[in-house]
Amino acid sequence: xxxxxxxxxxxxxxxxxxxxxxxxxxxxxxxxxxxxxxxxxxxxxxxxxxxxxxxxxxxxxxxxxxxxxxxxxxxxxxxxxxxxxxxxxxxxxxxxxxxxxxxxxxxxxxxxxxxxxxxxxxxxxxxxxxxxxxxxxxxxxxxxxxxxxxxxxxxxxxxxxxxxxxxxxxxxxxxxxxxxxxxxxxxxxxxxxxxxxxxxxxxxxx
Numbered sequence: 001x002x003x004x005x006x007x008x009x010x011x012x013x014x015x016x017x018x019x020x021x022x023x024x025x026x027x028x029x030x031x032x033x034x035x036x037x038x039x040x041x042x043x044x045x046x047x048x049x050x051x052x053x054x055x056x057x058x059x060x061x062x063x064x065x066x067x068x069x070x071x072x073x074x075x076x077x078x079x080x081x082x083x084x085x086x087x088x089x090x091x092x093x094x095x096x097x098x099x100x101x102x103x104x105x106x107x108x109x110x111x112x113x114x115x116x117x118x119x120x121x122x123x124x125x126x127x128x129x130x131x132x133x134x135x136x137x138x139x140x141x142x143x144x145x146x147x148x149x150x151x152x153x154x155x156x157x158x159x160x161x162x163x164x165x166x167x168x169x170x171x172x173x174x175x176x177x178x179x180x181x182x183x184x185x186x187x188x189x190x191x192x193x194x195x196x197x198x199x200x201x202x203x204x205x206x
Contacts, residue, residue, distance in 0.1 A: 019167035021148070024130035024137055031129055034138045034149035037158040037179055038121040041065050044182040046199040048075060053194050059083065061199060063120075063182065072097070073116055084112070092122050115188055115197060118147065118161050118173050135159060145170065168192065177201075 041063040048061040059077040066072060069090035075083040085098040094113050096104075103109065117123075126138040126149065138149040145165040151158055163171035169191050177184035186199040 020164055020169050021132060021137070021162070024132050024139075027129050027131040027136060029129040029131070029136045029153065030155055031138075032126060033129065033136065033151055033155040034121070034126055034158065036155070037149070037151075039119070039177075039182055040180055041071060041120075041182050045202040046186075047202060049198040051194070051196050057083065060202070071120060086113070086116065088116070088120065088122065092117075092124070111195070114163070115171070118163065118171065118188065119175075119183075119186055119199075121149070121161075123147065123149075 043062065043064045046061045046063070048057075048059055050057045057077070059075060062072070062074045062076075064072045064074075066087075071088045073084075073086045073088075075085075077083065081100075082098055083100055084096070084103045087095045087097055089095070096109060099109070103112070123140045126140055128139075130137045130139065134153065136151050136153055136155070138151065140147045140149070145163055148162045148164065149158065150160050150162060158175070161171075161173040162169060171188060171190055173186065173188045175183040175186045182201060183199075184201050186197070188197040190196065
């Protein structure tokens with residue numbers, strides 16, 4: 001143990017011991033840049049695939065903005081059984097409307113809530129932007145984690161969203177689609193345990 005600690009102290013600049021994401025430098029980039037990428041959902045359906053610790057679930061996921069500006073997220077399987085029905089109020093408060101037993105566990109619910117917050121970009125404001133590897137990292141600090149909304153220098157593209165904690169990369173989210181619209185696809189990968197979520201928007205014929 002002593003040798004391991006000494007090795008990390010001696011070679012702290014190495015990736016294996018260094019704190020992720022490394023040295024971030026304050027920049028004069030537009031502070032509220034990520035706000036332009038916040039998705040706008042009306043009633044959008046997605047084919048959904050969730051893989052967690054060797055288990056696979058698939059079905060349809062609905063994001064719907066309600067008349068009171070809250071957002072409902074409902075995940076059902078091919079037989080129409082509801083896995084979960086969640087709601088985020090207009091001010092970001094989270095509520096479980098319905099949940100099957102396997103989802104009705106605190107750790108599961110908390111993980112899904114945080115993942116959905118990243119997809120919805122629930123954070124109302126962003127902190128001082130930082131520069132790293134020719135990218136602009138827009139942080140939102142929380143109790144034990146930091147969410148980074150990462151854009152190009154010109155704020156033309158949302159490259160990805162990352163959640164970090166205790167010096168580790170915990171979650172990375174990539175999405176495709178137009179600015180200020182419901183994403184065409186979303187892929188969210190966890191790095192501290194085996195879980196990933198893949199969503200693809202269902203095209204609705206006129």
